[in-house]
Amino acid sequence: MPTAFDQTLAAIDALHAEDPRATNLADGTSMPQELAYAQRMSEWLERVHDAPDEVLRLAVRAQHLQRWLVPRDEYPEGRVVI
Helix, strand or coil, X not given: CCCHHHHHHHHHHXXXXXXXXXXXXXXCCEEEHHHHHHHHHHHHHHHHCCXXXXXXXXXXXXCCCCHHHCXXXXXXXXXXXX
């Protein structure tokens, strides 16, 4: 049975997978842009931190959760719409 961490990670990735924007990976395949970004950031975390805890790993993975829903041009640079 998957752990709570694994279930949460899968739920985050499922939301990232809803991104309508796609990006091409180095191997030529296409992937939703935010899912690719989240995976890349998780890989980067593993490079810079010897033993990140689950909270940090989830924070890194979810940092741009459903970002495409609020385009950057809808709020001033450096500000978040709440």
